[in-house]
Amino acid sequence: MKTYRRIVFGILIALIPIGLASKYYQGPLEFWVNNSFSSIFYEMFWMFLVVLILPRLSPGWVAFWVFVVTSALEFMQLWKPPFLQAIRETLIGRLVLGTTFVWGDFLYYVLGCAIGWLVLRTLKAKWVNS
Template identity: 30%
Template sequence: MRRSRFLYFMLITATIITGLLSRHFKSIPLFVGDILWALMVYFIARFLFINKPIKFVVVASLLFCFAIEFSQLYKAPWINNLRHTLFGRLVLGEGFLWSDLLCYVVGVGIGCIIDFYILKKGPK
């Protein structure tokens, strides 16, 4: 399959829909949403940096995810107010959890697996 921005846009859209739906079913553990969030970040990075090596996309995705998670330790009133909005909750999260870092690694790893095996691009 050819690497294209349209394909990654479709993967981003599908991941967002799946992530939002996962919050509506109590039987789905909350950490699944964190994994899907990181997967979405990976696909967005791949969309933006389509010609960069996969290692670059992995590092960029994990740096972004980890930066967002560690930003949750910052508790200024203005950012806390932003975190109490739907957008802020979805993008910035609400509270720091070490376990979220593992979820981000898993989500980005799933993105790599999709790149390697389903899209059959091979390593770059």
């Protein structure tokens, strides 16, 4: 279990600069990378964070609940009360809560959770279940 947690921690740490780089990428397909593709890393980050804290959880359940919670956050972007708008004006608020509801984001949430699930399932099979 220790090796599993170390690998999960390493991937989690690697996802931070990768996710931020995708959010602020400038170049070909910039809009798509910044606003859609980056959501894959967002989902994976939350999955790896949950597994780091609770390593015995099933990767499937982690993927499911991360998708549910981040989808709820996506729908919350339709709600614009002053206190949420104030949070969204900060960098962390924009990164965590988002600013604009987009139906297409759900595809990237599914992709991020699917990739995260595959990686976590593979790691768990190799380092925990063997």
